[in-house]
Amino acid sequence: MPPTDRLELLREMMARTRIPLEIHPSDIDRFRAHSRIADLGDLGVQTTRGSSAAIVRTPKLARDDAPPSLVIGLVSEGTSAIRHHGRHSVLRPGDITAYWSIDPYGLTFETDTVRHSFTISLDRLGLPASVLKAQLGSRVGQGSALQAIVSAHLAQLAVLAPRMTPAERRALEQPTIELIRALLASGIDDGRARGPLAETLELRIMTFLETHFDDPALDVAAVAHAHGISERYVQLLLARRNVSMGxxxxxxxxxxxxxxxxxxxxxxxxxxxxxxxxxxxxxxxxxxxxxxxxxxxxxxxxxxxxxx
CATH class of the missing domain: 1.10.10 (Arc Repressor Mutant, subunit A)
Incomplete structure (x- = not known):
């Protein structure tokens, strides 16, 4: 298939996604892209590897009738950049950003960048618009323990989701949404963060254990330090789940x-x-x-x- 035909086919596909977008390759003749899509109920998961290109949500597209949604973007290989809500951020492996469909945005990718996108409706996310606006287009939670936990979880989920059973996808939908809520809420230092953070503490502890179980230094003290709570409270929360950490x-x-x-x-x-x-x-x-x-x-x- 000629390069121009491949590009046209890709543009048609992108116009039919949950959030329609435009794509502008740096080199049409050499452009390549590979994408995997999976749905975990209300949470859409997409992994894309491709040649250097720009992805744009234009002002016209931002006014379309697609359900208002938030996208969590995670880079696992290469480098990407985003311009959104007056912010410009460069994203490297492990970085997370957030952007929503109701305003224009632009994304750029280097060749062979691998990027995961997680799309959820604003209604299902259930966070105040002010909490989201404060972080749109930024590197969300940069340097925090919670960001590291969520990044590792999302990266593994993106790889495994396409071959999961329907039951496995349903089981992971809500916990993943709750982790995303907690990460976004943690970026706001006021009362708006308390609910999501408290609601997901047990889940975040179990996710931390899953991503650090091979660490020889892992103990109750390490878990407590990572979550800003006491060792006794860690033990109490694990006991609620009938979990003996050792x-x-x-x-x-x-x-x-x-x-x-x-x-x-x-x-x-x-x-x-x-x-x-x-x-x-x-x-x-x-x-x-x-x-x-x-x-x-x-x-x-x-x-x-x-x-x-």
Whole structure:
């Protein structure tokens, strides 16, 4: 297909998305783009990798009849930039920005930039417009522990969402929206932030554990420090979920070790090295724990799954 035809087809597709947009490639003849889309109920997820280009929500498009929505943008590779609401921000891997459909905006991408977009209606998000306006076009939550947690969650969600079952997507819809609400609310230092932050504290703690379970320094004190609460309160919140932190972390590390043992690409890595990678310094202790959890020694587990 000629480059101009490919571009026209892409423009037609972009005009039919949740938030219609215009695209202007830097080099039409060399332009390439690949996109994956998934829906988690009211939350739209899109991942795009492409050549250098500008994406524009024009004043005319901003007046269309599309439902007023907020987009959370996350860069995982390369560099992007946004102009929106009088702000200009350069986005690098791990950075998050926010923009809404009811005003014009412009995005630019370098070649091979990978960017994830999460779209949700303003009604479903349920945050005051003033909270959102204060952060549109900025790097949201930059440098905060909460931003790091949300960034890691969204990056993993974008990769896995296209192959999730409908039940898995439904299960992740509301928790993801709540994490986004908490991140946006945390950027406002007044009473408007208290509700979303309090409502999502348990969820944010569990997400923190999931993204840091392989950290040898992970303990109750680290969790408390990351969330600005006491160690006793961390333990209370985990108890509400019937979670023992030590046992949860141990089982999560064992699950990661089991997955690594079954990976053909890791077949030459010794079992001791895999145990150490997932926080088990004592090989004998690892073997006993693994057998108790999976009913087989690590060696037998590996051989069965790799067909030896």
């Amino acid at each position: 046992e949860w972390v141990r089982m999560r590390r064992l699950a990661a070790a089991a997955e690594t043992l079954a990976d053909p690409a890791q077949r030459l890595v010794t079992i001791s090295a895999i145990a150490a990678r997932w926080g088990f310094a004592d090989h004998s202790h690892f073997t006993r724990s693994f057998r108790a959890a999976y009913g087989a020694t690590p060696r037998a587990w590996r051989e069965e799954r790799l067909g030896r």
